[in-house]
Amino acid sequence: MRQSEASRAGAGRAPVGAAQSPSQTQRALVALREMIVSNRLPPGSSYLESELAEMLDMSRTPVREAAVMLEAQGLVEIRPRRGVRILPLSTQDMTEIYEILTELEGLAAQQAAARKLSKKEIANVEGALNEMDAALATDDRDRWAAADKRFHDLLVAMSGNRRLQALVESYNDQVHRARMLTVHLRPSPTRSNSDHKALFEAIVAGDQKRARALHTAHRKEAMHLIIDLLQKHGFHQV
Amino acid sequence: MRQSEASRAGAGRAPVGAAQSPSQTQRALVALREMIVSNRLPPGSSYLESELAEMLDMSRTPVREAAVMLEAQGLVEIRPRRGVRILPLSTQDMTEIYEILTELEGLAAQQAAARKLSKKEIANVEGALNEMDAALATDDRDRWAAADKRFHDLLVAMSGNRRLQALVESYNDQVHRARMLTVHLRPSPTRSNSDHKALFEAIVAGDQKRARALHTAHRKEAMHLIIDLLQKHGFHQV
DNA sequence: GAATTTTATTATGTATACGTCATTGGCTGA
DNA sequence: TCAGCCAATGACGTATACATAATAAAATTC
Numbered sequence: 001m002r003q004s005e006a007s008r009a010g011a012g013r014a015p016v017g018a019a020q021s022p023s024q025t026q027r028a029l030v031a032l033r034e035m036i037v038s039n040r041l042p043p044g045s046s047y048l049e050s051e052l053a054e055m056l057d058m059s060r061t062p063v064r065e066a067a068v069m070l071e072a073q074g075l076v077e078i079r080p081r082r083g084v085r086i087l088p089l090s091t092q093d094m095t096e097i098y099e100i101l102t103e104l105e106g107l108a109a110q111q112a113a114a115r116k117l118s119k120k121e122i123a124n125v126e127g128a129l130n131e132m133d134a135a136l137a138t139d140d141r142d143r144w145a146a147a148d149k150r151f152h153d154l155l156v157a158m159s160g161n162r163r164l165q166a167l168v169e170s171y172n173d174q175v176h177r178a179r180m181l182t183v184h185l186r187p188s189p190t191r192s193n194s195d196h197k198a199l200f201e202a203i204v205a206g207d208q209k210r211a212r213a214l215h216t217a218h219r220k221e222a223m224h225l226i227i228d229l230l231q232k233h234g235f236h237q238v
Numbered sequence: 239m240r241q242s243e244a245s246r247a248g249a250g251r252a253p254v255g256a257a258q259s260p261s262q263t264q265r266a267l268v269a270l271r272e273m274i275v276s277n278r279l280p281p282g283s284s285y286l287e288s289e290l291a292e293m294l295d296m297s298r299t300p301v302r303e304a305a306v307m308l309e310a311q312g313l314v315e316i317r318p319r320r321g322v323r324i325l326p327l328s329t330q331d332m333t334e335i336y337e338i339l340t341e342l343e344g345l346a347a348q349q350a351a352a353r354k355l356s357k358k359e360i361a362n363v364e365g366a367l368n369e370m371d372a373a374l375a376t377d378d379r380d381r382w383a384a385a386d387k388r389f390h391d392l393l394v395a396m397s398g399n400r401r402l403q404a405l406v407e408s409y410n411d412q413v414h415r416a417r418m419l420t421v422h423l424r425p426s427p428t429r430s431n432s433d434h435k436a437l438f439e440a441i442v443a444g445d446q447k448r449a450r451a452l453h454t455a456h457r458k459e460a461m462h463l464i465i466d467l468l469q470k471h472g473f474h475q476v
Numbered sequence: 477g478a479a480t481t482t483t484a485t486t487a488t489g490t491a492t493a494c495g496t497c498a499t500t501g502g503c504t505g506a
Numbered sequence: 507t508c509a510g511c512c513a514a515t516g517a518c519g520t521a522t523a524c525a526t527a528a529t530a531a532a533a534t535t536c
Binding site: 261297298300303 | 489
Binding site: 048049050060064080081082083 | 486487488489
């Protein structure tokens with residue numbers, strides 16, 4: 001029946017340098033995370049394990065396993081007999097997360113400044129910066145947000161601390177919805193772009209103190225901007 | 239057979255104000271984490287899911303679920319067909335974790351200083367400080383380590399940021415083994431105690447900058463101490 | 477008519493079943 | 507003796523089965 005198709009499709013998909021085998025659990029994890037982050041499973045809504053299993057065309061087992069992982073990441077809550085609930089974030093939650101992110105990314109910026117960056121790393125960051133400028137010129141907010149995310153991801157990767165990278169990614173997932181929401185409500189992020197450039201210069205120059213200070217200030221500002229916007233527009237939860 | 243005894247025992251145990259229901263998964267999670275951080279399951283060793291299930295007298299399902307959670311926490315690695323492996327930490331790993339911890343606890347100290355602490359909070363911290371002094375007087379290292387941990391846990395709790403608390407706890411679990419190991423190798427932690435007191439004074443005085451700086455310095459020192467000790471004694475992995 | 481008890485439904489937690497794939501030991505051939 | 511192949515064992519991933527507990531619904535009594 002259904003499962004056999006699905007597993008064959010899954011097994012047969014593996015293209016050229018496929019990672020390992022896309023296990024059902026992995027599929028569920030990726031699919032659910034994507035659906036949550038993209039707001040297709042809206043915050044506050046609940047789903048029975050069996051519903052999700054049917055959605056993803058697999059049995060409850062891998063869905064459950066993925067749900068456990070997502071709960072560990074703070075994206076959902078598993079409530080006995082009431083299904084998997086997509087966690088909404090209050091402004092309080094947002095504050096908690098941004099405080100942590102600010103801190104961790106500040107550390108990343110400092111460590112990145114302490115390193116000797118490769119040509120490729122520099123080129124990648126410059127690519128992201130240019131992309132942001134281009135997006136700004138046409139006021140393409142989604143494109144800008146994507147490039148902004150890329151810039152921050154690259155920066156954290158440059159820290160060389162893998163755990164730091166994973167951690168920041170995880171928390172970014174949690175606030176992604178809110179960020180996407182406010183990116184269309186906020187004023188044009190010209191200031192943000194110049195911040196990024198100054199920060200990058202400090203990193204390349206190896207000025208650790210300055211890199212950290214600039215980044216921390218940048219993030220704090222972004223945090224206040226987002227939280228104020230959410231409150232002004234009456235989103236007490238996202 | 240076995241399971242029926244076990245489940246009856248589990249269901250029947252729930253004493254007076256029992257949390258929720260001690261599900262098998264919860265039991266497995268708690269038991270495994272305890273065995274790992276206490277070094278009863280030594281780093282580098284591997285266990286088949288079926289072995290662990292037998293150890294804990296339950297089926298593979300809850301063991302697997304708990305293993306997934308522990309993997310998310312970074313304590314184990316699930317290797318297909320090779321069992322659940324207790325992750326050893328290299329000095330590189332220790333460095334990564336301590337860098338993050340230093341940062342997060344520094345933030346916690348700052349935020350604690352920004353708050354008005356309750357009488358109870360202050361009393362608790364003072365209790366831990368006294369306990370450390372007492373332990374120091376008899377050079378009871380295990381007792382000192384327990385009080386030290388309590389001090390740091392209290393401090394993070396005082397930040398008021400729940401996520402920060404959970405995060406720090408999680409990373410502390412990961413380095414717990416190494417800390418226990420070195421606490422017997424290090425010189426008497428008199429310096430540590432005076433550091434703690436100065437830090438606490440800064441927090442009570444509401445001096446955020448100073449609280450953070452003191453804490454960061456304290457943690458950095460501890461990190462170097464531990465890593466140097468491990469290297470000097472030839473532990474390249476723990 | 478309302479409240480309470482009883483029954484029925486249903487989702488979950490956990491055990492078990494089962495096919496697949498990897499690894500290991502033996503066997504064959506040189 | 508050793509390299510390479512093959513078979514067999516076994517662990518895992520995932521599906522399914524099943525008992526339990528909770529909720530919803532229905533029925534009965536005052």
